[in-house]
Amino acid sequence: SQTIHQWPATLVQPVGSPLSLECTVEGTSNPNLYWYRQAAGRGLQLLFYSIGIDQISSEVPQNLSASRPQDRQFILSSKKLLLSDSGFYLCAWDRGRRETQYFGPGTRLLVL
Amino acid sequence: GQQLNQSPQSMFIQEGEDVSMNCTSSSIFNTWLWYKQDPGEGPVLLIALYKAGELTSNGRLTAQFGTTRKDSFLNISASIPSDVGIYFCAGLKTGNQFYFGTGTSLTVIP
Numbered sequence: 361s362q363t364i365h366q367w368p369a370t371l372v373q374p375v376g377s378p379l380s381l382e383c384t385v386e387g388t389s390n391p392n393l394y395w396y397r398q399a400a401g402r403g404l405q406l407l408f409y410s411i412g413i414d415q416i417s418s419e420v421p422q423n424l425s426a427s428r429p430q431d432r433q434f435i436l437s438s439k440k441l442l443l444s445d446s447g448f449y450l451c452a453w454d455r456g457r458r459e460t461q462y463f464g465p466g467t468r469l470l471v472l
Numbered sequence: 473g474q475q476l477n478q479s480p481q482s483m484f485i486q487e488g489e490d491v492s493m494n495c496t497s498s499s500i501f502n503t504w505l506w507y508k509q510d511p512g513e514g515p516v517l518l519i520a521l522y523k524a525g526e527l528t529s530n531g532r533l534t535a536q537f538g539t540t541r542k543d544s545f546l547n548i549s550a551s552i553p554s555d556v557g558i559y560f561c562a563g564l565k566t567g568n569q570f571y572f573g574t575g576t577s578l579t580v581i582p
Contacts, residue, residue: 403572403574403575404515404560404572406570450514450515452514460517460520461505461517461562461570462517463507463514463515463516464514465513465514466512466513466514468512
C-alpha cells in the first residue's frame with residue numbers, strides 16, 4: 361500500500377531563517393506531488409506541483425520554492441522565512457488523476 | 473482562484489442529529505470529492521463522485537453529484553463525536569483544474 365510521510369511534524373523558526381520541509385511517498389512510482397498551505401485551519405492553497413523529477417510548477421508567487429530531487433521526494437524550502445509563512449503545510453500525491461489525491465499528515469510551521 | 477462555495481461555514485449539532493452541507497459553484501465540474509480533516513492532520517478522502525446525479529454512500533455518509541454539475545451535497549446521519557472536524561469539498565474541471573472549497577467546520581456536542 362502507499363504511504364506519504366512529512367517531517368518535521370512541527371517547526372518553530374525565527375524570521376529570516378531558512379526552511380526545509382520534506383515529503384516522501386512510498387509504494388508507488390511516478391506520482392504527481394503537491395505542496396499546499398492551510399492558514400488558520402481553513403482553506404487549502406496550492407503552492408507547487410510536480411509531475412516528475414526536477415519538474416516543478418508554481419501556482420502563486422511567494423517566498424517559497426520547491427524541489428524534487430528524486431521521484432518520490434518533494435522538498436519545500438525558503439531562504440528567509442517571513443511571519444506570513446506560518447501555517448500548516450500539506451504534501452499530497454496522486455497518480456495523475458486529481459480525484460485520487462492523498463494527503464500527508466502535515467507540518468505545522470510557526471515563524472516568530 | 474477559489475471557485476467553490478461551501479456552506480454552512482460551521483455547524484454545532486447534538487450527537488445523534490443528521491448533518492447536511494453543500495458545495496456550489498458557478499462553473500461545471502466533472503468530478504466532486506469530499507474530504508474530512510481531523511484537527512492537526514491532513515485531509516482524508518471520504519467520497520468521490522464522477523457522474524451527474526450520482527448518489528454514493530460510505531457508511532453513515534452520503535454524497536450526491538448535483539444534476540446541474542455545479543453543486544454537490546454531503547449528508548451525515550446519526551452524528552457521533554468522532555465526526556468532528558473540517559469537511560472540504562473539491563472539484564475537478566476539464567483541463568485537470570482542481571479546486572478546494574473553504575470548508576465546513578463540524579462540532580458534535582455529546
